[in-house]
Amino acid sequence: MTAEFRLAFYNDFDLDEVVAIARAIRPDDFISVADLRDWNDNQQRAGRLSSRWLVHHDDVVVGSGYVGESPWLERTMMIVHVMVHPEYQRRGHGRDLLERAETTAAEHGAERVIGWTDETRPRAMRILERAGFRENDREWQSTLDLGCFDVTTWQDTIDRATASGMRIISLAVLSEERPDWKRELHRLYADIEADVPTQFPLMEMPFDDFEALILGRRLVADGFLVAMDGDQLVGLTEPQLVDDDPTAVAQEMTGVRSDYRGRGIATALKVTAAIWAKRRGFTSIRTDNAQSNAPMLAVNARIGFERDHATIEYLKVL
Numbered sequence: 569m570t571a572e573f574r575l576a577f578y579n580d581f582d583l584d585e586v587v588a589i590a591r592a593i594r595p596d597d598f599i600s601v602a603d604l605r606d607w608n609d610n611q612q613r614a615g616r617l618s619s620r621w622l623v624h625h626d627d628v629v630v631g632s633g634y635v636g637e638s639p640w641l642e643r644t645m646m647i648v649h650v651m652v653h654p655e656y657q658r659r660g661h662g663r664d665l666l667e668r669a670e671t672t673a674a675e676h677g678a679e680r681v682i683g684w685t686d687e688t689r690p691r692a693m694r695i696l697e698r699a700g701f702r703e704n705d706r707e708w709q710s711t712l713d714l715g716c717f718d719v720t721t722w723q724d725t726i727d728r729a730t731a732s733g734m735r736i737i738s739l740a741v742l743s744e745e746r747p748d749w750k751r752e753l754h755r756l757y758a759d760i761e762a763d764v765p766t767q768f769p770l771m772e773m774p775f776d777d778f779e780a781l782i783l784g785r786r787l788v789a790d791g792f793l794v795a796m797d798g799d800q801l802v803g804l805t806e807p808q809l810v811d812d813d814p815t816a817v818a819q820e821m822t823g824v825r826s827d828y829r830g831r832g833i834a835t836a837l838k839v840t841a842a843i844w845a846k847r848r849g850f851t852s853i854r855t856d857n858a859q860s861n862a863p864m865l866a867v868n869a870r871i872g873f874e875r876d877h878a879t880i881e882y883l884k885v886l
């Protein structure tokens with residue numbers, strides 16, 4: 569049986585086949601066909617590289633090696649992500665896809681590439697390390713089981729954080745109160761994002777990307793919360809819907825403006841989001857945080873998030 573490789577751009581491939589590989593590797597992966605389409609559509613709109621080496625066996629896609637630019641990274645740093653269906657692993661496809669993805673990145677001007685695997689996948693870690701990737705950072709995936717989250721015990725925490733007149737409101741309310749809410753929220757998001765601990769500087773996400781990716785299809789206007797001090801937006805937490813799991817919430821960014829930290833605002837935002845999620849019938853909230861982000865990990869631990877596995881971030885200088 570011969571393996572055939574082809575390079576696809578944007579959505580020029582069968583997205584279902586690629587999602588099926590991701591799910592065969594990790595059944596609880598939140599990836600979806602609609603997510604891939606959103607990402608690729610937005611990359612195309614922004615004129616950023618977003619391509620995928622696919623390996624076929626008898627016309628069936630059994631592996632994929634993604635290479636793309638990112639709205640958060642400088643153009644000389646690109647993302648690579650390789651996956652091979654478990655039934656087709658140990659045939660050299662992973663190494664081959666990684667090499668092709670790196671070559672494509674270099675041809676498009678990349679000087680560094682960044683990739684991820686998790687600590688439960690020693691083979692993937694070995695492939696990356698043998699190819700010259702070095703561990704750069706680790707993130708913890710953790711989950712709050714809403715079945716064990718007691719909504720009645722948190723009112724004091726919320727009251728203390730909002731005692732000075734601070735309000736926690738949803739995007740649904742913000743958008744009614746303030747005509748320029750999208751730009752104001754983008755400003756807050758960008759300020760917070762600049763403070764997320766990373767091993768390399770993140771670029772400010774352009775407004776168009778913010779609108780497409782953060783305020784896009786998976787936005788929940790009554791669950792996305794903003795902390796307001798008077799007319800100032802000072803904190804936010806961003807729960808998103810998960811396409812193929814109606815019971816779960818993915819909690820993406822949580823952050824507080826630097827001059828408002830240490831007053832319990834992040835805790836109050838996350839607790840209010842958990843109360844909202846439980847009342848809406850969701851059963852769990854999943855989030856990811858860098859191991860170096862002590863304040864965020866402390867907030868999560870206090871609320872009852874439990875750590876699952878670590879995702880390892882790898883970097884290679886080409």
Ligand SMILES: CC(C)(COP(=O)(O)OP(=O)(O)OC[C@H]1O[C@@H](n2cnc3c(N)ncnc32)[C@H](O)[C@@H]1OP(=O)(O)O)[C@@H](O)C(=O)NCCC(=O)NCCS
Pocket residue numbers: 760761763764765820821822823824825828829830831832833834835836857861862863864866867870
């Ligand atoms: C993480 C962040 C949201 C916390 O906001 P905050 O409003 O200051 O958080 P709170 O005041 O509610 O709680 C902070 C907790 O961290 C603890 N903490 C602060 N610094 C810490 C440290 N270096 N080590 C351990 N715990 C620490 C505090 O003691 C407090 O816990 P406690 O309430 O049990 O005492 C804020 O630092 C931030 O916006 N960072 C940048 C954005 C970011 O990294 N977001 C996470 C990625 S999504």
